[in-house]
Amino acid sequence: MNSISIEFINASKVYKLPHGGGNFEALKPLNLSIYKGECFGLLGHNGAGKTTILSLLAGINSPTTGDVIVEGLSVTKNTSDTKRMLGVVQQELIADTFFNLPTMLSIQSKLSGFKPDKEWISFLLEKLLLKDHANKTTRELSGGMKRRMMIARALVHKPRILVLDEPTAGVDIQLRKTMWEFIADLHKEGMTIILTTHYLQEAEDFCNRIAIVKNGEIVTLKENRDLLALGGNHKISCIIEVSNVYYWMQKNSDYLSKNSIIVEPIKNVSHSTGNLKISKSYIHGSMSSFLESVDMIHKASQQMEFRVSDIFTESPGLEDVFVKINNGDIRV
Ligand SMILES: Nc1ncnc2c1ncn2[C@@H]1O[C@H](COP(=O)(O)OP(=O)(O)OP(=O)(O)O)[C@@H](O)[C@H]1O
Numbered sequence: 176m177n178s179i180s181i182e183f184i185n186a187s188k189v190y191k192l193p194h195g196g197g198n199f200e201a202l203k204p205l206n207l208s209i210y211k212g213e214c215f216g217l218l219g220h221n222g223a224g225k226t227t228i229l230s231l232l233a234g235i236n237s238p239t240t241g242d243v244i245v246e247g248l249s250v251t252k253n254t255s256d257t258k259r260m261l262g263v264v265q266q267e268l269i270a271d272t273f274f275n276l277p278t279m280l281s282i283q284s285k286l287s288g289f290k291p292d293k294e295w296i297s298f299l300l301e302k303l304l305l306k307d308h309a310n311k312t313t314r315e316l317s318g319g320m321k322r323r324m325m326i327a328r329a330l331v332h333k334p335r336i337l338v339l340d341e342p343t344a345g346v347d348i349q350l351r352k353t354m355w356e357f358i359a360d361l362h363k364e365g366m367t368i369i370l371t372t373h374y375l376q377e378a379e380d381f382c383n384r385i386a387i388v389k390n391g392e393i394v395t396l397k398e399n400r401d402l403l404a405l406g407g408n409h410k411i412s413c414i415i416e417v418s419n420v421y422y423w424m425q426k427n428s429d430y431l432s433k434n435s436i437i438v439e440p441i442k443n444v445s446h447s448t449g450n451l452k453i454s455k456s457y458i459h460g461s462m463s464s465f466l467e468s469v470d471m472i473h474k475a476s477q478q479m480e481f482r483v484s485d486i487f488t489e490s491p492g493l494e495d496v497f498v499k500i501n502n503g504d505i506r507v
Contacts, residue, residue, distance in 0.1 A: 177210035180336060180367040181232060185241030188227050201227045203392040204240060214368040216382035218375065218497060223388040225371040226266060229340050232369070233263045246335065259287060262329035266340040268321045272313045276305055276324060279313050280331045287332035299327040302357045304350065318345040323354065330361075337361065339370035343377065355381060379403070379493040387500050395500055405505055406491025408456035411468045414441060415481040420449050427479045436475055453481075454489070 188202040202224050209215045217225045230236040232243050234254040243250040245257040272279055280299070281291035300306045303323040308316060316324060322345055329337060337358070343351045351374075359381060362368055372378055378385055378399075385402050387395040395402065417423045424438070431438055434455075441450040455471050458464040469486070476483045499505045 177213070179208045179244075180211040180213070180246060181207075181209040181369070182244040183207040183228070183231070183241070184244065186231050186238040186243050187240045188231060188236060189239040201391050202231070205393065207386070207393065207396075209367065209369060211367055212362075212365050213384065214362050214370070214382045216378035216385040217369070217371045217388055218378055218385060218493075219371075219388035220501065224391040225388050226340055227391070228388070229263075229338055229369070229371065233261060233265075233338055234258050235263075235265075259332065260334055261336045261338055262332070262334035263338045264325045264329045264340060264342050266344070268318065268325070275312055276300060276309045276327070279324075280327060283328050284331045289332045291331075292333075295333065296327075296331065299330055303327050304353055319347060319350055322346050323350070326354065326358075334366075336367045336369070339368065339372075341371055341373065343372065343374060351377075375493040375497055385493070387497065389501065402496055403491060403493060405499070406493070406495040409459040409491070410437070410454040410456050410489045411465070411472055411486060412452055412454040412489055413472060413483050413486045414450050414452055415476075415483070416450050417481070420451070423479075430475070430478055434471060434475065436471070459490075 183205045185204045185206060186202070187200065187204040190199045190201055192199055205228065217228060219225050227236070231238050232245070232250065234250050234257060237251055242252075243257075245260055248257050248260075250257045274282065277293075277296055277300070280296045281293075284291040284296075297306075300309055303326055305320065305323055305327060308320055311320075313321070313324060322342065326339075326342060329339075339358075342358075343354060346354065355377065358368065362381070368381075370378075370382070382399055384396065384398055386393045397405075420440075430436075437454040437456075439452045439454070441452055453472065453475065455468040455475075457468040472483065472486065475481075496505075
């Protein structure tokens with residue numbers, strides 16, 4: 176059994192709205208354990224409550240009820256101790272100083288109660304590809320550079336837990352890749368990571384468990400692979416061109432449904448002509464099921480008189496699962 180790093184115990188957050196606007200429950204009472212060395216992802220639409228969860232953990236907001244325990248210590252009672260255990264990258268870009276990067280990181284280190292470690296600072300700047308910008312003041316950095324600088328700042332005191340609230344927002348694809356390689360290295364070395372992101376592929380690639388947050392509560396919490404399995408079947412598909420879609424569908428609908436072949440329109444389909452996608456599902460990991468489905472597509476092409484020019488496989492992604500859960504198409 177893994178040991179627990181972070182524990183939310185009945186932690187909720189109710190905001191008082193201004194001008195007598197009443198109360199708003201941004202987070203319903205949450206009970207959640209995050210394990211040591213885990214990479215835990217929080218996904219959800221804008222306003223779902225992800226940042227609220229992280230802000231209670233980081234001691235930025237205090238919970239209305241309950242508490243958060245970090246490595247055995249209460250965030251509400253030992254805020255400065257728990258803060259030292261965490262490296263927090265907030266969503267807002269806060270980098271409006273006249274200091275250059277090494278100076279700012281040294282100051283941050285002292286503020287966190289640690290003697291600045293020049294080698295570590297230099298290592299962080301190198302890993303986050305900031306070395307060439309070390310002499311710029313933080314306010315002279317671009318948005319993507321500021322984002323990376325915030326990661327360096329969060330790590331400067333060598334925390335055990337890294338909290339990332341949309342760490343890659345505004346970072347270009349190439350740099351995002353570099354950032355994740357670095358974060359993956361920290362994770363491999365045993366750091367516990369909790370993150371939010373709107374790039375679902377990032378969560379799919381890096382998280383061990385993923386929680387989906389909706390209207391202030393976690394509606395789904397699963398191991399990455401179990402969540403992906405909710406996305407539907409693996410499919411073999413091909414694109415066909417049909418000269419009269421309406422007539423073709425009428426003629427073949429019985430055969431299609433009898434053989435569980437799915438047909439989907441591909442853009443610009445009119446009554447008269449269009450491209451359609453034909454798919455047949457198969458059991459992931461079973462070669463016989465895969466070959467059976469290939470054979471079925473082949474037979475369908477003879478029966479329904481279309482030519483198979485391109486055949487490809489499709490796997491369900493986190494995107495599919497996320498949409499389905501948020502639309503209420505699957506309940507878990
Ligand atoms: N200080 C506040 N006062 C009142 N309501 C707030 C406050 N901060 C956040 N909220 C509300 O709480 C809800 C959850 O906000 P939160 O920032 O946690 O969402 P989120 O899931 O992180 O969204 P995003 O993806 O946009 O960052 C939202 O409806 C938001 O408007």
